[in-house]
Amino acid sequence: MSKVVVFTNLTLDGVMQAPGRPDEDRRGGFEHGGWGAPYAAMTAAGESTPHFGALLLGRWTYEEFYAYWPKQKDSPFSARLDNLQKYVASTTLSEPLPWINSTLLKGDAAEAMARLKEELDKDLVIMGSGELVQSLMRANLIDEYVLLIHPLVLGSGRRLFPEGSAFATLRLVGAKTTNTGVVIATYAATR
Numbered sequence: 539m540s541k542v543v544v545f546t547n548l549t550l551d552g553v554m555q556a557p558g559r560p561d562e563d564r565r566g567g568f569e570h571g572g573w574g575a576p577y578a579a580m581t582a583a584g585e586s587t588p589h590f591g592a593l594l595l596g597r598w599t600y601e602e603f604y605a606y607w608p609k610q611k612d613s614p615f616s617a618r619l620d621n622l623q624k625y626v627a628s629t630t631l632s633e634p635l636p637w638i639n640s641t642l643l644k645g646d647a648a649e650a651m652a653r654l655k656e657e658l659d660k661d662l663v664i665m666g667s668g669e670l671v672q673s674l675m676r677a678n679l680i681d682e683y684v685l686l687i688h689p690l691v692l693g694s695g696r697r698l699f700p701e702g703s704a705f706a707t708l709r710l711v712g713a714k715t716t717n718t719g720v721v722i723a724t725y726a727a728t729r
Contacts, residue, residue: 540658541681542651543588544671546698547574548687553695554668557688562602563696570692579686582716588684590622591660594651596667597628603665604637625654625662627670648677655679668696675704682726683708689719 547557556563557574564571595603603619610616624640627647635642643650651674654662664671674680685698708725715721 540591540655541661542594542655542664542674542679543661543682543684544664544680544698545588545684546665546671546686547579548685548698549573549690549692549695550687551691551693552697552699553692554666554698555696559606566694566696568695570695573690573692574686574688577688577716577718577720579688579716579718579720579722582718582720583684583686583722588663588682589661590618590663591658592623592625592662593619594625594627594662594664594667594670596670597626597631598669599666600624600626600628600631600635600637600640608637627651627667627673647673648679651679652677668698668700671698672700672703675706678704678727678729680706680727682711682724684722684724687721687723 546554548554555568556571558572559575560571562571607616607619620638622639624637625643626635626640627643627650631642633642647670671680707728709728710723711726712724713721
């Protein structure tokens, strides 16, 4: 059985929107894109990085990743993403998906994920995909959170745990601080 792991960058006020680039995600008039880049937290994550057996992405994140990563030929992360199996939760996309090793999850995302967790023996890692995370939280399907918490308050933007999120109790299983002040906290969901 696989584990579902949320691996994401956050600000102290919980914003997860557009950490990588200024033009990454301007939904809702968001003006702070690229806020995570100066901290280089993904590089510093080291042993806190989950074992990427496969990626699980919502439609919006999938399309954004596909528009960016395959073009980054000098990045070893690009080749790694190309080679990873990618499962995509979407009610608007149809197959075939354009990015190699991509599979569209059919039907309800939570039901499809519950089946996938039973079938696979590798961890499914969610990057970004806040709406997908919320739906899987409601179905009690998230096993672990690796949160890269940046010493920054933005005051606006899409949050990982917005008002009305599903109730969850978590247990801290690991923490480290990078030399740029990012706290990498790993939490296991308690059931």
